[in-house]
Amino acid sequence: MSDSVPEAEVPAEAAPREAAEPAEPAHDPAAPAPLLVDRTPSGDADVDARLARLADADHLATDGHIEVYEDVHRGLREALSALDGRPGPPVPARHPTTAPR
Structure with missing residues (x-):
């Protein structure tokens, strides 16, 4: 007989399951952002x-972006x-007898 006690094996079904947490979406710096x-x-x-x-x-x-910027630039031009x-508006005509100052 041995003095050590064998560890009891826990069946996979009886093991506590970790709560399934949704993975956070990875930040993509190249993704469009306002x-x-x-x-x-x-x-x-x-x-x-x-x-x-x-x-x-x-x-x-x-x-x-370049396509949008060019379109906006073209429209503004x-x-x-x-x-x-x-x-x-019509330019007021000068009276012929009035001398310029």
């Missing part, structure tokens, strides 16, 4: 719509060019 940049309305509906389009880049990977084509 830039959270405030955009102040300009008062021009066309310009504001173009600036609102910048939010589309928040949901894209970095390599997709068109809006600015349109200002040149609009007639402005």
Whole structure:
């Protein structure tokens, strides 16, 4: 006989199961993330719509940003060019007898 007591084996079914905790998603620094940049309305509906389009880049990977930026830039250039084509208020005519100072 031996003085040592053999360890009792616990059947796998009787062993306490660890609570299944959901694994936390790994942080992916390359994943799209909003830039959270405030955009102040300009008062021009066309310009504001173009600036609102910048939010589309928040949901894209970095390599997709260039397409959004180019589209917004193109739209803003068109809006600015349109200002040149609009007639402005008439320039007051000088009275011919008034001499310039």
